[in-house]
Amino acid sequence: QEQEGSLRAALINAQKLGDKVIKESKEKAELIVRDAQVKAENIIDNMFITFKESKIFYDVVGGGKNVVVFLCGWGYGSEVIKPLAKKLSDDSFTKIFVDFPCFGKSENVKTDWILEDYADLVHQILKTEKINAPVKVVGHSFGGKVAILLENKYNIVESLVLVASAGIKPRFSLSKTLKVWRFKLRRKFGKNVANFGSEDYRALPDIAKKT
Numbered sequence: 515q516e517q518e519g520s521l522r523a524a525l526i527n528a529q530k531l532g533d534k535v536i537k538e539s540k541e542k543a544e545l546i547v548r549d550a551q552v553k554a555e556n557i558i559d560n561m562f563i564t565f566k567e568s569k570i571f572y573d574v575v576g577g578g579k580n581v582v583v584f585l586c587g588w589g590y591g592s593e594v595i596k597p598l599a600k601k602l603s604d605d606s607f608t609k610i611f612v613d614f615p616c617f618g619k620s621e622n623v624k625t626d627w628i629l630e631d632y633a634d635l636v637h638q639i640l641k642t643e644k645i646n647a648p649v650k651v652v653g654h655s656f657g658g659k660v661a662i663l664l665e666n667k668y669n670i671v672e673s674l675v676l677v678a679s680a681g682i683k684p685r686f687s688l689s690k691t692l693k694v695w696r697f698k699l700r701r702k703f704g705k706n707v708a709n710f711g712s713e714d715y716r717a718l719p720d721i722a723k724k725t
Contacts, residue, residue, distance in 0.1 A: 571618055633668070651673075
């Protein structure tokens with residue numbers, strides 16, 4: 515009976531010890547999960563920057579010493595260019611993707627923006643990420659125009675890839691030139707220009723069309 519009682523007591527103690535270990539492990543697991551959630555939330559917060567009253571989304575991928583900034587064209591978020599960027603190794607490159615206001619995950623503009631504001635935005639993101647060395651920039655369409663201005667104003671672009679870029683004065687046909695001047699004259703004299711421009715331009719809020 516003594517042996518049976520000792521065995522029963524040992525089993526009870528073992529069960530209590532097991533329950534304690536399980537409880538402590540559960541509490542530690544909850545702390546780890548909570549800490550991971552907080553870090554994840556901080557990472558998400560760090561992917562946004564408030565600029566000219568709008569919350570602007572950007573993403574940083576990789577940790578290499580070569581910094582490449584990707585700037586999309588008008589009407590596109592950075593998700594469209596990420597598949598191309600996957601060709602660059604995360605070990606060798608730090609890739610920064612910017613969603614301009616009104617597109618992707620960024621908010622619409624709250625105030626009037628001029629072209630220079632977009633270059634200032636990119637420069638501010640680089641400062642936020644503590645990137646002071648010259649960077650490489652891939653600019654598509656409107657993003658190319660911003661990239662050109664970024665270099666002209668801040669002299670921080672060591673190499674530039676322009677894809678179907680704006681900002682390079684094209685040679686328009688006579689009909690295209692007349693259409694552009696017709697639009698500018700109508701806008702100058704307060705005439706209705708709602709039917710002018712591309713589909714993505716017409717879909718923008720009025721305040722964004724001033725850019």
